[in-house]
Amino acid sequence: MKQIDFHLDFLSPYAYLAFEKLPETLMGISHRVVYRPVLLGALLRNHGQRGPAEIPGKREWTYRQAMWLAQRHGVPLQMPAQHPFAPLPLLRLALACGPAPQPNRHVCETIFRHVWQGGGADANDPARLAALTAALAPRRDPAGDDVKAALRSQTEAAIAAGVFGVPTLVVDGRLFWGLDALPMLRDHLDGHSWFAGGDWDAAARQQQAGPPG
Numbered sequence: 724m725k726q727i728d729f730h731l732d733f734l735s736p737y738a739y740l741a742f743e744k745l746p747e748t749l750m751g752i753s754h755r756v757v758y759r760p761v762l763l764g765a766l767l768r769n770h771g772q773r774g775p776a777e778i779p780g781k782r783e784w785t786y787r788q789a790m791w792l793a794q795r796h797g798v799p800l801q802m803p804a805q806h807p808f809a810p811l812p813l814l815r816l817a818l819a820c821g822p823a824p825q826p827n828r829h830v831c832e833t834i835f836r837h838v839w840q841g842g843g844a845d846a847n848d849p850a851r852l853a854a855l856t857a858a859l860a861p862r863r864d865p866a867g868d869d870v871k872a873a874l875r876s877q878t879e880a881a882i883a884a885g886v887f888g889v890p891t892l893v894v895d896g897r898l899f900w901g902l903d904a905l906p907m908l909r910d911h912l913d914g915h916s917w918f919a920g921g922d923w924d925a926a927a928r929q930q931q932a933g934p935p936g
Contacts, residue, residue: 732763736789738890819861
């Protein structure tokens, strides 16, 4: 059985779409998915990057592409009233649910759909957050120091493992980033010959050109 670590942030429409499509991708594969909420903003800051929604032009393209991808894949998606929004309450809520260190698929699905199937409502609306928390009935306090520390630790561990964005799926020590990496992930799990050759490692050795002039 393969363990697949799925690094996600509920802020990302691409993480939501990958989450919805993952069962189809993994059909027929003996697997266990471990869902790992991480703070996307911390990943980006670690690499000196800004989020797509913080860059004029790229922001509009991101939303258009996400909505197009949703209809193409048959996944319901409504943009929340505010985006980007602060995802910390949702990430901490996910980690506060259940006895296991990581949230299960039901918890992640409920939170993802709260954001992306909320009819365009504010993901952080206090009344909606209260209703979501009541529905999930977390076993720990989402605002507790232990939950906050767990999110920090998990995000730091993701950075140490080379995760630079979401969604990132890790299996056999290999990172697959983005919704469009799901077919590549499936090829790897199917034992495609490309992964047994040297191309995977050779790509990482590609030299970077120096600055012009």
